[in-house]
Amino acid sequence: MPDFKNNSTLFASVAPYNQVKGLAHGLKRGDESSIRKAAEVMAGVVSALGENRRCILVPIPGHEGHATYTLELCRQIGAITGMETADLLQGKHHIPLYQAKRNDMKPEGIRIEYTLRKDMPKGVTPIIVDNVLDTGHTSWAAVRALGTPDTRLAVLGHTSRYLANKEVSFTQINLENMEKKQVEVKQVKAAQVGQESKPEKKTAKQKTKAAVSTAKESKNKESPLVKQYNDLKKKHPDAVLLFRSGDFYKAVGDDAKKVADTVGVAAIKDKKEGAVVASFPYHHLDTYLPKLIRAGMRVAIADQLEKPEAKKQEAAKPKEEAKSEKKEKTEQKSPRAPQLVTVNGEKVTHAHAFQSTKNQDVWYFTARLDGKQLRPMMMKPKDVEAYQKKDTTVEHLMKTYYPSKMEKKITAEQYKSDMTLSDGRKIDKMNVFKEKDESREDFGKYKLFVQVGDKKMAVVMSAGDLNSFFDRTTTPAKLVEKNFGERLNLASAYEKYRLPESPKISDIRVAKDKDGEWKVSAKVGEEGRTPKVSITKTDRYSFFEAHTVTREQLAAKYLQAGILNVMANKQEQKVGMKL
Numbered sequence: 001m002p003d004f005k006n007n008s009t010l011f012a013s014v015a016p017y018n019q020v021k022g023l024a025h026g027l028k029r030g031d032e033s034s035i036r037k038a039a040e041v042m043a044g045v046v047s048a049l050g051e052n053r054r055c056i057l058v059p060i061p062g063h064e065g066h067a068t069y070t071l072e073l074c075r076q077i078g079a080i081t082g083m084e085t086a087d088l089l090q091g092k093h094h095i096p097l098y099q100a101k102r103n104d105m106k107p108e109g110i111r112i113e114y115t116l117r118k119d120m121p122k123g124v125t126p127i128i129v130d131n132v133l134d135t136g137h138t139s140w141a142a143v144r145a146l147g148t149p150d151t152r153l154a155v156l157g158h159t160s161r162y163l164a165n166k167e168v169s170f171t172q173i174n175l176e177n178m179e180k181k182q183v184e185v186k187q188v189k190a191a192q193v194g195q196e197s198k199p200e201k202k203t204a205k206q207k208t209k210a211a212v213s214t215a216k217e218s219k220n221k222e223s224p225l226v227k228q229y230n231d232l233k234k235k236h237p238d239a240v241l242l243f244r245s246g247d248f249y250k251a252v253g254d255d256a257k258k259v260a261d262t263v264g265v266a267a268i269k270d271k272k273e274g275a276v277v278a279s280f281p282y283h284h285l286d287t288y289l290p291k292l293i294r295a296g297m298r299v300a301i302a303d304q305l306e307k308p309e310a311k312k313q314e315a316a317k318p319k320e321e322a323k324s325e326k327k328e329k330t331e332q333k334s335p336r337a338p339q340l341v342t343v344n345g346e347k348v349t350h351a352h353a354f355q356s357t358k359n360q361d362v363w364y365f366t367a368r369l370d371g372k373q374l375r376p377m378m379m380k381p382k383d384v385e386a387y388q389k390k391d392t393t394v395e396h397l398m399k400t401y402y403p404s405k406m407e408k409k410i411t412a413e414q415y416k417s418d419m420t421l422s423d424g425r426k427i428d429k430m431n432v433f434k435e436k437d438e439s440r441e442d443f444g445k446y447k448l449f450v451q452v453g454d455k456k457m458a459v460v461m462s463a464g465d466l467n468s469f470f471d472r473t474t475t476p477a478k479l480v481e482k483n484f485g486e487r488l489n490l491a492s493a494y495e496k497y498r499l500p501e502s503p504k505i506s507d508i509r510v511a512k513d514k515d516g517e518w519k520v521s522a523k524v525g526e527e528g529r530t531p532k533v534s535i536t537k538t539d540r541y542s543f544f545e546a547h548t549v550t551r552e553q554l555a556a557k558y559l560q561a562g563i564l565n566v567m568a569n570k571q572e573q574k575v576g577m578k579l
C-alpha cells in the first residue's frame with residue numbers, strides 16, 4: 001500500500017455545499033430526476049479531472065456497504081463523458097454519518113473501511129464519485145482502498161470541514177483557469193469564423209426587424225409548461241403553482257425557488273423548459289404539501305396541458321379511438337393504490353412474501369414504504385402458512401415484521417424534551433454507536449450509551465430498540481428505563497416481574513445466608529419451599545435502600561424455576577400415592 005501522507009488527492013466540486021444542498025438531498029434519496037441533473041452538472045468537473053488521461057469512474061459505497069445512487073450517477077456521467085464505470089469498492093454496513101452527527105458522535109468514531117471487489121484495471125486513473133466532500137473520512141477510505149496515488153475525486157458539493165481533518169489530504173483543482181482557457185478557445189474560433197465570412201452591414205431598419213423577429217421566435221419557443229405557468233400566474237399571482245406531469249409534480253420560475261427552499265429539493269435550470277424547475281415524485285405530495293402550507297404559502301395544483309401538436313393529432317382521430325388511447329394512458333400513469341396507510345400517513349405498497357432461492361423452506365416478507373424498499377425479513381412458519389392460505393393481512397404482517405414503522409412517530413421537540421427518568425433524575429448524555437474495538441465480542445454491533453449522574457453504562461441494542469430509535473418512535477427516557485432500569489434502581493423496571501396466581505406463594509424471605517450471601521426463598525403451597533437463590537448487589541440496593549422493588553417482585557424474578565420444581569415434585573408424589 002503506497003504512503004499517502006505526503007501525497008495530495010486532487011478533487012473537483014461543482015459548488016460549495018450550501019449552493020447545491022437541495023440537489024444533494026435529492027441525490028441521496030435516489031431521486032431519478034436529481035441523479036440526472038447531478039450528472040449533467042458534474043460532467044464538466046469530471047472531464048477536467050480526467051483531462052488527457054484514460055479514466056474510470058468508481059462509485060462510493062453507501063452505509064449499506066455497496067454503491068447505490070452513486071453507481072447510477074457514475075453511469076449517467078459516463079454516458080456524457082464517455083468514461084467507463086467500475087464498481088470496485090465494498091464495505092461493511094455502518095451507521096450513516098448524518099445520524100452519527102445527530103447523536104453527537106464524531107465521524108472518526110465510525111469505522112469506515114473499503115476493500116476491492118475485483119482487481120483494479122492497469123494503466124487507468126480512477127475518479128471516485130460521491131455526493132458531498134465534508135469531513136473527508138469516507139472519501140479517504142476509498143482512496144486508500146484503491147491504492148493508486150493519482151486517484152482523483154469528483155463531488156457535487158463540498159464544505160470546508162475536510163481542511164480540519166489531519167488524517168486526509170485533499171487539494172481542490174483550479175477550475176477557474178480551465179474555464180478561462182475554454183472561453184479563450186471559443187473566442188479564437190469565433191474570430192476565425194468571422195474572418196472567413198464577414199456579414200454584410202445591416203441598416204437600422206434591418207436591425208429593428210431582426211430584433212422583433214428574434215423576440216417573436218423566443219416567445220414562440222416558450223414551452224407549454226412555462227406558457228401555462230405564465231397564464232395561470234396572471235390569474236393567481238399570490239399562489240404557488242404545482243403542475244402534475246407524469247409521475248412528478250413541477251414548480252416553475254420563482255415558485256420553483258420557493259418550493260426548493262421549503263422542502264429541500266433541487267431548483268435547476270431545465271434546458272427543455274427554458275426555465276428554472278423544481279420537481280419531486282407524486283408520492284411525496286402528502287409530505288411536501290403540509291410543509292408548504294405551514295410555511296405560509298397558498299398552493300394551487302394543476303394538470304399540465306398537452307402540447308398543441310398532441311391536441312391536433314388527438315382531434316384528427318376518431319372519437320372512439322381517442323377515448324380508447326386516453327383510457328390506456330390514464331391506466332398507465334395512475335399510481336399504484338396503497339395496500340395500507342400507516343398512522344404516520346406513509347403508504348405501504350408492494351407488500352408480499354417470497355420464497356428463498358437457496359432454501360425453499362425459508363420465506364421472506366418485504367414491502368415499500370412511500371416508495372422506499374424495506375429490508376426483507378425472514379417469516380415465521382405460521383405466518384407463511386397463513387399467507388399461502390390468505391388468512392392474514394398486510395397490516396398484521398407489517399406489525400409483526402416492521403413494528404416500528406407502524407407506530408406513531410414523535411416530533412423532534414418531544415424527543416429532546418423527554419430526558420427525565422421516572423424518579424426525577426436527568427439523562428446527562430445518550431447516544432447510539434457502533435462498536436469499533438475488534439478485540440471485543442460485540443464488535444460491529446450497535447450499542448446504547450447513557451450517562452446519568454456519575455453512572456456511565458452501555459449495552460448492545462436489540463433489533464426492536466434499534467428500529468424504534470432510528471424510526472423515532474421512542475424517546476431517550478423510554479430507552480434508558482427499558483435497558484438500564486434495574487441498574488438505575490427504578491421501580492418501573494421491576495413492574496414486569498409477577499408471581500403466578502397459583503399455587504399460593506407465601507413466606508418470602510430475603511436474608512443473609514451462612515455463606516454471607518443475600519438470598520431469597522419462598523413457601524409454595526402448604527408444605528413445599530424453594531431453594532435459596534442469591535440476589536445481585538443492584539437488587540439488594542433496590543430492596544434495602546431505594547425501596548423500589550418488593551419481596552414478591554424479587555421472588556418472581558429469581559424463584560420461577562424453583563417454584564416449578566416444587567410443583568413438579570408434588571405432582572410426582574400424588575401420582576406415587578395413587579399407585
